[in-house]
Amino acid sequence: MVLRGKAWKFGDGISTDHIAPGRLFHLRSNLPELAKHVMEDANPEFASKMEKGDFIVAGKNFGLGSSREHAPAIIKIAGVSAVLAKSFARIFFRNAINLGLPVLICDTDGIDEGDELEVDMSAGKIRDITKGMEIEFVPLPDIMVKILNDGGLLKHIEKHGGFGV
Numbered sequence: 001m002v003l004r005g006k007a008w009k010f011g012d013g014i015s016t017d018h019i020a021p022g023r024l025f026h027l028r029s030n031l032p033e034l035a036k037h038v039m040e041d042a043n044p045e046f047a048s049k050m051e052k053g054d055f056i057v058a059g060k061n062f063g064l065g066s067s068r069e070h071a072p073a074i075i076k077i078a079g080v081s082a083v084l085a086k087s088f089a090r091i092f093f094r095n096a097i098n099l100g101l102p103v104l105i106c107d108t109d110g111i112d113e114g115d116e117l118e119v120d121m122s123a124g125k126i127r128d129i130t131k132g133m134e135i136e137f138v139p140l141p142d143i144m145v146k147i148l149n150d151g152g153l154l155k156h157i158e159k160h161g162g163f164g165v
Helices: 022-027 031-035 070-078 090-099 142-149 153-160
Strands: 002-009 055-057 082-085 103-105 116-120 125-128 133-136
Touching: 022 031, 031 070, 055 116, 070 090, 082 116, 090 103, 090 142, 090 153, 142 153
Parallel strands: 002 055, 055 082, 082 103
Antiparallel strands: 002 116, 116 125, 125 133
């Protein structure tokens, strides 16, 4: 699977409250509406200016904070194709995979806001088309790729009649 889009750059320590603003908790039962506010507390223009297929590119400990699934869910609903970061909070990482949102651990220092990226999930390579450089990442385990390809854990279980591969 090859993903293409523009980079939206964020720093270290992006919490689930940056992703899904806590003041909008009343929208938690309307995820498409909440997705209109994704990343609002980190970049107020992100939700209105990002395009389907774009990437969130961040530093260390992306998704720290609460264990609620709203954060990765609204990133996916908004149309982000993947989140690239130096590291992720464990529960965010698991929730993202379970919901079908690719999350890739890599060195993001060389990627700038607005860079055009191409991510080859199978090869474990990110090509920064803007800069003509390539970044490698450790490919996800096969089972995680299968879960992502099936659209998330629930769809994977439905497709395979259990946790089978």
